[in-house]
């Protein structure tokens with residue numbers, strides 16, 4: 068799909084179809100037992116509630132005229148008991164169905180989350196995060212009631228309708244046909260608005276998704292907004308999105324209102340017709356006054372479940388718009404995943420070979436072309452070069468965050484496309500430019516690199532990267548709670564923590580993308596000493612703009628023009644007096 072943004076409605080790859088419906092049933096079927104019990108409870112509760120008028124009738128017709136005090140008390144208690152039992156059963160059902168609804172959406176949400184964790188970087192590059200979040204949180208919430216209570220109520224209403232139909236046909240078949248005559252009209256209205264109603268709900272889901280995406284983006288960028296005092300400007304954008312949502316919602320509601328409007332009118336017309344047909348059209352004596360009265364009452368009762376079913380139908384169409392999006396996410400292909408015959412990558416030495424690699428993020432725009440190099444195990448390699456040349460892209464490919472477009476990428480001679488991703492990535496330590504900090508303690512954040520690491524290992528890793536000192540200065544030391552994205556920490560502190568996290572994993576291949584860019588020169592010098600020790604025996608790729616930090620690397624590769632323009636040691640490249648030399652000289656002059 069083309070790149071999406073907050074003000075572009077998402078297109079729908081596969082609209083809701085019977086396959087989706089079967090898929091939803093898989094989740095519902097898991098809750099078969101509690102749903103059957105809840106259904107039985109509903110039927111029982113309705114049955115018991117119906118016995119109340121019978122008791123009433125007996126009391127009025129027999130007990131009260133006989134002035135029997137004790138039986139009157141007995142009947143009164145029985146009536147109270149029916150009400151209490153019916154309320155208890157209804158409450159149990161309601162609790163059960165709330166649980167069923169939550170269990171269904173729990174399963175769907177877990178599947179969504181698990182799938183999202185597998186999806187490649189490309190998926191996240193292509194759409195705003197807010198549009199992903201809304202699917203996991205809001206859309207899933209919105210389908211809970213329809214998939215649980217909705218289904219039971221639908222069956223109950225159908226049964227109700229059948230019972231009423233049987234009763235009314237038993238009383239008078241001809242007048243029953245008059246009651247049913249409204250049905251084709253009702254179905255015509257449904258058929259006429261069906262597609263428009265579905266599109267309208269899809270539009271609502273799109274507009275709420277857009278609004279969510281912009282809210283999320285605005286919160287993430289709040290600092291920049293306030294720096295540039297763009298609050299009013301953002302407000303304007305949000306107003307447009309919120310307005311668009313409001314208008315779409317209103318259009319959807321007009322269509323929705325059409326259904327109860329039709330049902331109400333049909334019900335009234337049908338009831339009036341009963342009197343008309345009963346009194347005028349049928350031959351005298353054919354329908355008694357009592358029959359006409361009873362049939363008019365059935366007419367009202369018959370159309371009530373139809374109204375309820377049409378309300379359920381409305382909720383169903385609404386839920387379908389969300390289910391479409393949920394299933395679309397679940398069907399999103401894991402383009403960077405294990406091949407069917409993928410093998411475990413055995414413990415590696417750390418040889419990295421690019422064999423005529425070509426790569427494009429978007430078709431037709433190659434970032435790297437015919438790139439070939441071979442890195443020996445244990446070699447330290449620096450990637451330098453102009454902004455946007457493709458340095459990060461090169462290291463992203465080594466961990467197979469993206470599939471290459473052409474050529475081969477081998478680690479210890481194994482094509483990385485043929486090995487299991489987990490076995491590949493678990494042998495790499497990658498520190499990305501964005502040193503992401505999760506909410507939790509500093510200890511938790513470092514432990515993320517190796518979940519079974521002991522406290523001693525964590526402290527040792529922190530010491531190596533010179534993070535121990537500043538961590539201990541916090542009142543709670545390693546147990547200091549940090550917020551999501553580490554907003555309590557300085558940029559440099561965040562980098563040191565994620566450095567410790569990367570080292571803790573004890574990887575054979577270490578990738579450091581601008582890992583020390585925010586660390587002061589003195590700490591960096593100290594860090595360098597620890598690092599030199601650590602880098603021994605490991606293949607490392609270091610991306611740095613400050614050339615002083617990579618001077619001692621075994622090999623320096625200058626990335627430019629979609630390839631490696633120069634490669635060699637610092638001394639070799641300086642002697643060559645090429646692009647590296649120029650870059651180095653420019654930095655020296657600035658210093």
Ligand SMILES: Nc1ncnc2c1ncn2[C@@H]1O[C@H](COP(=O)(O)OP(=O)(O)OP(=O)(O)O)[C@@H](O)[C@H]1O
Pocket residue numbers: 192428429434452453454455456457458459460461
């Ligand atoms: N996710 C992406 N989708 C599309 N294009 C991308 C993506 N990431 C990077 N690019 C493009 O690929 C090119 C190389 O980007 P890359 O991040 O590899 O450069 P870099 O050399 O690491 O730059 P810097 O020194 O600024 O970090 C750039 O032109 C960039 O616009």
